[in-house]
Structures are given as structure tokens and as C-alpha cells.
Amino acid sequence: MATINFGGVDETVITRDEFPLDKARQVLRDETIAVIGYGVQGPGQALNLRDNGFNVIVGQRQDSSSWEKAKSDGWIEGETLFPIEEAAAHGTIIANLLSDAGQIAVWPTLKERLTPGKTLYFSHGFGITFKEHTSIVPPAEVDVILAAPKGSGTSLRRLFLSGGGLNSSFAVYQDATGKAYEKAVAMGIGIGSGYLFETDFKKEVYSDLTGERGVLMGALAGIIEAQYQVLRQRGHSPSEAFNETVEELTQSLVPLVGENGMDWMYANCSVTAQRGALDWKGRFREATLPVLNELYDSVASGKEAERTIQRGSTQGYRQELEAELAELRESELWQTGATVRQLRSLSK
Numbered sequence: 001m002a003t004i005n006f007g008g009v010d011e012t013v014i015t016r017d018e019f020p021l022d023k024a025r026q027v028l029r030d031e032t033i034a035v036i037g038y039g040v041q042g043p044g045q046a047l048n049l050r051d052n053g054f055n056v057i058v059g060q061r062q063d064s065s066s067w068e069k070a071k072s073d074g075w076i077e078g079e080t081l082f083p084i085e086e087a088a089a090h091g092t093i094i095a096n097l098l099s100d101a102g103q104i105a106v107w108p109t110l111k112e113r114l115t116p117g118k119t120l121y122f123s124h125g126f127g128i129t130f131k132e133h134t135s136i137v138p139p140a141e142v143d144v145i146l147a148a149p150k151g152s153g154t155s156l157r158r159l160f161l162s163g164g165g166l167n168s169s170f171a172v173y174q175d176a177t178g179k180a181y182e183k184a185v186a187m188g189i190g191i192g193s194g195y196l197f198e199t200d201f202k203k204e205v206y207s208d209l210t211g212e213r214g215v216l217m218g219a220l221a222g223i224i225e226a227q228y229q230v231l232r233q234r235g236h237s238p239s240e241a242f243n244e245t246v247e248e249l250t251q252s253l254v255p256l257v258g259e260n261g262m263d264w265m266y267a268n269c270s271v272t273a274q275r276g277a278l279d280w281k282g283r284f285r286e287a288t289l290p291v292l293n294e295l296y297d298s299v300a301s302g303k304e305a306e307r308t309i310q311r312g313s314t315q316g317y318r319q320e321l322e323a324e325l326a327e328l329r330e331s332e333l334w335q336t337g338a339t340v341r342q343l344r345s346l347s348k
């Protein structure tokens with residue numbers, strides 16, 4: 001375990017050097033990891049674990065598109081691919097990678113199969129933290145651990161295939177065997193994490209829900225829509241409004257932020273741009289602070305969890321989500337984006 005100083009604050013970080021894959025395999029050598037759910041994280045984690053040499057099986061609803069996807073990814077019916085009940089019975093580590101709302105309906109099935117000494121694994125603190133809403137209360141004799149990749153399951157798999165690793169957080173909620181901590185770290189390494197940051201279930205879910213509703217997804221889409229609208233209403237063409245709002249952001253400037261920080265991106269822009277951005281960023285911070293505080297309160301009060309569960313548990317919810325995404329896709333802004341992207345690939 002390494003102590004690393006982040007901006008003046010010491011934190012505990014696990015690196016692959018001190019906890020190499022061999023050690024992870026050693027810790028989990030007698031375990032069968034049952035990955036339950038084959039949505040986005042399910043495939044990423046199950047395939048990385050399998051390629052890393054762990055004993056993995058997949059549990060999924062039969063006659064679903066995910067079942068077919070699992071088969072096409074090389075999981076074999078009756079050998080490594082089972083209905084959820086069977087996979088949970090075979091598994092000694094039950095990796096609950098169902099959707100957060102879906103976990104509620106399936107919980108009694110998993111709970112029944114969580115016999116003493118088994119491990120319950122999550123990639124989100126949601127089910128445990130919001131137990132008033134989910135009723136997920138694990139038996140006392142099982143370990144309860146978490147490894148949560150800080151990114152999409154798609155990125156987790158892509159990075160793994162290219163030899164890299166996505167950073168994840170990890171946590172122990174319940175240590176019945178005295179081995180929960182090393183199991184959590186071993187799972188983190190096994191699924192293809194780069195560095196592992198220690199957290200607890202509550203902090204993981206509060207920060208995750210805030211991040212995705214805020215800057216990572218909600219605020220990102222919202223501020224893009226607002227700026228695009230202003231430019232269009234002031235007479236700019238769709239392509240001009242899109243280029244100055246999205247294309248330059250994703251293709252030029254955000255990669256520079258990722259590479260070497262905000263000041264580096266600024267330093268690579270004109271003095272005119274730097275002056276204006278430095279003058280205006282405070283206005284944007286102050287304007288969004290109340291919204292972000294409201295968001296955090298909504299997360300901490302359980303309201304966000306309640307809404308996720310309520311909406312996510314209704315029949316036909318996937319189609320509703322699809323329709324909302326289609327509306328986004330078909331808007332002038334994102335239709336313009338599709339055309340701009342084609343021009344991008346043409347110029348390669």
C-alpha cells in the first residue's frame with residue numbers, strides 16, 4: 001500500500017507493483033467468481049477476469065439479448081453461462097453487476113445463495129448505502145466488498161486490451177472472514193484496474209451519483225445545450241455553433257486538459273482566450289455552485305436513489321430511456337454533431 005500526496009492530502013493507493021496479478025490470482029485461487037448481469041460492467045469485468053486467468057462464470061436472464069451477447073463473447077451455456085440462480089449457487093464470489101434498480105428484484109435470489117464464507121461484490125455503493133430503498137442487507141457471515149471502475153465498462157475492456165488499466169476505487173463494507181480487504185484488492189486488480197483508491201460504500205455512491213449527474217454527464221450536456229442555443233439564437237449556423245461548443249472541446253481542448261491539466265490547456269490557447277476564460281470561469285463556478293449543492297443534497301437524502309429505483313423498476317423502462325436518448329440524438333445540435341463527425345473521419 002502506497003501513501004500518495006494528492007494536492008497536499010495523503011491518501012492510500014494500491015498499485016499493481018505491490019499487488020501484482022499473480023498475487024491477486026493467489027488470493028482468489030479457490031474462488032469461483034459469478035458475474036451476475038451482463039450489461040455494461042458485466043462484460044468488461046467478466047472478460048478481463050477471464051483473460052487474467054480467474055475462474056469466472058456469468059449469470060444472466062435466459063432469452064435476453066444479454067444472454068446472446070454473453071454467448072457471442074465465448075461464455076458457454078451450462079459450463080460458464082448460467083441462469084442467475086444457478087450462477088449464484090455455483091459462485092463463491094457473487095459479483096452483483098445488475099442495474100442498480102434491477103438488483104432489488106434479484107436480491108432475494110442472491111441472498112438465499114450467500115451461504116457463510118461467500119463474498120458479495122458490487123461495483124457501486126448504491127444497494128448497500130440506500131438499504132432503506134433497496135432492502136439489500138447481506139447476511140452477517142459473508143464478506144461484502146466493492147471495486148468500482150471510474151469509467152464505463154467499455155473503457156475498462158478497451159484499456160485492458162490495449163495493455164492499460166482504468167483506475168478504480170475499492171472498499172470493504174463487511175469483513176466476516178478476515179480476508180475481505182485482500183479479496184477486494186484482488187478483485188480490483190483482476191477486473192483490470194490500474195491504481196486502486198480506498199473509499200467506503202457511502203462515499204463511493206455519493207461521489208459517483210454527484211459526478212455523473214453533474215460535470216461528467218448532466219452538467220456537460222446541459223451547458224452544451226445552453227451555449228448552442230445562445231449561439232443559434234444570435235444567428236450563428238449550426239456548424240459554427242457546434243464547432244465552438246463541442247467539436248473543439250472534445251477534439252482539441254479536453255484532451256489537453258487530460259494530458260497535463262487545465263493551466264496547460266489554457267497555456268496552449270491564445271492570450272485573448274486565456275484572459276476571457278480566467279475572467280469568466282468564476283462566474284460559471286458561482287452560477288453552478290447552488291445547483292451542485294442542491295444535487296449533492298438530493299443524493300445524500302436518498303432522493304436520487306429513490307427516483308432511480310422508481311423509474312428503473314417500471315415495465316418498459318429501457319424503451320423509455322431509448323426514446324429519451326433518441327430525442328437527444330435527433331436534436332439539431334447532435335444531428336449537426338453527426339455530420340461534423342463524418343467530416344472529421346473524411347479528413348483522416
Ligand SMILES: NC(=O)C1=CN([C@@H]2O[C@H](COP(=O)(O)OP(=O)(O)OC[C@H]3O[C@@H](n4cnc5c(N)ncnc54)[C@H](O)[C@@H]3O)[C@@H](O)[C@H]2O)C=CC1
Nearest residue numbers: 037038039040041042066097098099102105123124152153
Ligand atoms: N455502466 C458502467 O460503466 C458503470 C456501472 N457501474 C455499476 O455497475 C453496476 C452494473 O451497471 P451496468 O453494467 O451499467 O448495468 P445495466 O444497467 O447495464 O444492467 C446490467 C444488467 O442487469 C440486467 N437486469 C436489470 N434488471 C434486472 C432484473 N430485474 N432481473 C434480471 N436482470 C436484470 C440487465 O438485463 C443488464 O444485463 C451498477 O451497480 C452500476 O452502478 C459502476 C461503474 C460504471
Ligand SMILES: CC(=O)[C@](C)(O)C(=O)O
Nearest residue numbers: 149150151152153208212
Ligand atoms: C461510467 C460511470 O462511472 C458512471 C457514469 O458512474 C456510470 O455509468 O454509472
Ligand SMILES: [Mg+2]
Nearest residue numbers: 149150151208
Ligand atoms: Mg462512476
Ligand SMILES: [Mg+2]
Nearest residue numbers: 124208209212
Ligand atoms: Mg455511476
